[in-house]
Amino acid sequence: xxxxxxxxxxxxxxxxxxxxxxxEVKKIIEWFNKHKSLDFKIEEDLVGGASYDKHxxxxxxxxxxxxxxxxxVILGAVGGPKYDNLEFSKRPERALxxxxxxxxxxxxxxxxxxxxxxxxxxxxxxxxxxxLDIMIVRELTxxxxxxxxxxxxxxxxxxxxxxxxxxxxxxxxxxxxxxxxDLAKKRKNKVTSCEKSNVMEAGVLWREEVxxxxxxxxxxxxxxxxxxxxxxxxxxxxxxxxDVIVTDNLFGDIxxxxxxxxxGSLGLLPSASLxxxxxxxxxxxxxxxxxxSAPDIAGKNIANPIATILSLAMALxxxxxxxxxxxxxxKAVQSVLDDGLRTKDIMSKNMKEVNTSDTVSYTHLTxxxxxxx
Numbered sequence: 001x002x003x004x005x006x007x008x009x010x011x012x013x014x015x016x017x018x019x020x021x022x023x024e025v026k027k028i029i030e031w032f033n034k035h036k037s038l039d040f041k042i043e044e045d046l047v048g049g050a051s052y053d054k055h056x057x058x059x060x061x062x063x064x065x066x067x068x069x070x071x072x073v074i075l076g077a078v079g080g081p082k083y084d085n086l087e088f089s090k091r092p093e094r095a096l097x098x099x100x101x102x103x104x105x106x107x108x109x110x111x112x113x114x115x116x117x118x119x120x121x122x123x124x125x126x127x128x129x130x131x132l133d134i135m136i137v138r139e140l141t142x143x144x145x146x147x148x149x150x151x152x153x154x155x156x157x158x159x160x161x162x163x164x165x166x167x168x169x170x171x172x173x174x175x176x177x178x179x180x181x182d183l184a185k186k187r188k189n190k191v192t193s194c195e196k197s198n199v200m201e202a203g204v205l206w207r208e209e210v211x212x213x214x215x216x217x218x219x220x221x222x223x224x225x226x227x228x229x230x231x232x233x234x235x236x237x238x239x240x241x242x243d244v245i246v247t248d249n250l251f252g253d254i255x256x257x258x259x260x261x262x263x264g265s266l267g268l269l270p271s272a273s274l275x276x277x278x279x280x281x282x283x284x285x286x287x288x289x290x291x292x293s294a295p296d297i298a299g300k301n302i303a304n305p306i307a308t309i310l311s312l313a314m315a316l317x318x319x320x321x322x323x324x325x326x327x328x329x330x331k332a333v334q335s336v337l338d339d340g341l342r343t344k345d346i347m348s349k350n351m352k353e354v355n356t357s358d359t360v361s362y363t364h365l366t367x368x369x370x371x372x373x
Contacts, residue, residue, distance in 0.1 A: 006039050007320055010070040012047040012063070015092060016293025017303035018076025019050075024305045024360035025074065025312050028329070031364055036325060043070070048078025048092030048293075059095035067099060072319040073286040074311060075099075077293035100140050103284040105273035106172070107179040108138040108252065109314070110290065112239075112259035112269060117337040121264025121346050128239065134259055135187065136245045137180040138252025140273055142172045143202075145249050168202050168248065173209040179274070180246035181218040187243055189221050194228045194247040194255065206248060228255065235259055257290070266291035267304030267345050270311035272318055285319040287311040301355045304343040306333055309363065328367060335366035 009029065013022035022044075032038045045063045052058050058078070067073050078092040088094070099105070114122060114132035122129045147165030155161045177193070184191045193210045195203035207225050214223045226234070228251040234241065235258055247255060260269045267289070275284035289307030297303055310333060316326035341362055342351040354362070 006041045008041050008043065008070045009315070010063075010066050010073045011042060011044045011076075012073060013044070013050070013076040014047050014078040014293065015049040015080050016077050016295040016298040017291075018048075018078070018293055020299070020301060020356055021289070021303050021305040021308040022074070022076040024356055025308050027360055028309065028312060028363065028367075031367065032325065035367070038322070038325070047075065047095045049080055049083050051095065052083065052086070052090060052092060056090070058090060058092050059098055064098070064102065067103060067286075068284075071282075071285075072315040073099070073103075074308075074315060075286060075288040076308065077289065077291065079293050080295040082295075097145065099286060100273060101146065103286065104141065104275040105284060105286055106139060106141045106276070107176050107274045108140045108256075109179075109183075109272040109274065109318075110136040110138060110252075110256040110260070110269070111271075112136065112256070112263055114263045115268065115334070115337055117334075118264050118268070118346055120348060122262060123264075124236070124239075124262060129262060132239055132262060134239065134242050134245065135183055136247070136252060136256045136259055137176060137183065138256055139168075139172065139176040139246075139248050140252075141249075142168050143249035166200065166202050166250070168205060170205070170209050173206055174213045175276070177210045177213050177246055178217075180244050181214065181221050184221050184244045185218075190243040191221055191223050192231070192242055192245045193223065193225050194231045194245060194251055195225070196228050196251075197225075198227060202248075210246065231255060232258060235262065260290045264346060266307070267343065268306050268310075270307050270314050272311070272314045274318060283319060285315065287315045287319075301357060302344045303356050304345050305356050305359055306336075306343075309333060309360070329363075332363045332366040336362045 011022055013019040029040050033040055043066055047059050083092050112134040114129050119126045119130050144164050144166040147167040150164050152160055152162050180191050195206040197203035197207045214221055239262055260266050269290040271288055271290055273286045277283050289311055291307055313326045313329040316322040340351045341354045347353050
């Protein structure tokens with residue numbers, strides 16, 4: 001096989017279980033280099049609490065510039081109780097916000113898929129959850145997390161006031177809606193847009209702009225509008241009514257976590273954060289598992305690496321134009337589950353419990369080599 005050009009991947013393990021799941025994903029990347037002649041060039045650096053511990057900053061300028069120069073960034077997890085008392089600008093999570101904002105990663109893709117082998121792991125009845133396949137598209141750089149003014153200030157009577165501003169523009173809304181519509185064209189041609197237009201002017205604008213874009217450019221897409229709190233209820237009542245959900249930053253944060261837990265474990269689901277193409281046609285991107293840093297199990301080699309493995313698969317598909325390799329990796333994960341192998345978080349009766357590194361070893365065994373393709 002002819003070797004392709006080097007592709008730079010920046011790995012940011014972060015905190016908690018981040019380093020151990022990223023270590024296993026690194027093995028898979030190295031396997032691809034050896035067996036598929038893909039020539040990934042791996043760089044690795046600190047982010048979040050790990051960066052604060054060394055540099056007193058959750059992300060350094062050097063790491064940020066490495067992210068700018070990479071084909072894709074793959075992040076493990078950030079945060080932990082030891083950082084809860086830091087001033088807001090120094091907390092590990094600020095590294096994520098900086099990367100999203102400065103790389104202009106405006107669209108967060110969060111799939112919620114119920115693997116057929118793990119239907120029993122969900123808290124919902126099998127007939128409700130079986131076959132679930134939802135894609136939530138969350139706007140990532142606007143809304144209340146970034147709006148100004150913000151802060152905490154003293155007021156009269158010795159009280160304090162907390163201020164956050166929820167704001168959106170036409171272009172911010174339509175660019176993320178366009179991502180959702182384009183995804184729907186490859187799925188079931190169905191989009192549900194969620195907001196709170198009954199009580200928020202920004203929600204009224206959101207509904208109007210999504211509808212206007214649909215009418216102008218996506219006439220064949222079935223679009224429905226739903227209040228975000230109703231969507232939260234419907235995800236539990238009848239989740240399979242949805243295909244692609246598009247929503248703002250705050251509601252997307254909440255609804256995507258809820259949808260993820262429908263599947264039985266946050267340790268199973270990946271996410272992609274995508275930006276616009278630059279003048280060279282390159283799309284900025286970052287990939288990360290949905291789960292957090294889980295400091296209570298860090299270092300025990302029991303964390304589920306599947307979400308981070310599937311985050312790599314999303315990177316192969318959306319940033320590196322390696323759809324075939326992405327599909328092979330996804331099938332490898334399915335094979336591991338078919339064989340009854342389970343980490344502790346998804347362990348069930350008659351299955352075989354494996355640790356973090358065992359999971360990746362079995363994944364290697366199910367990936368075809370060049371000779372088998």
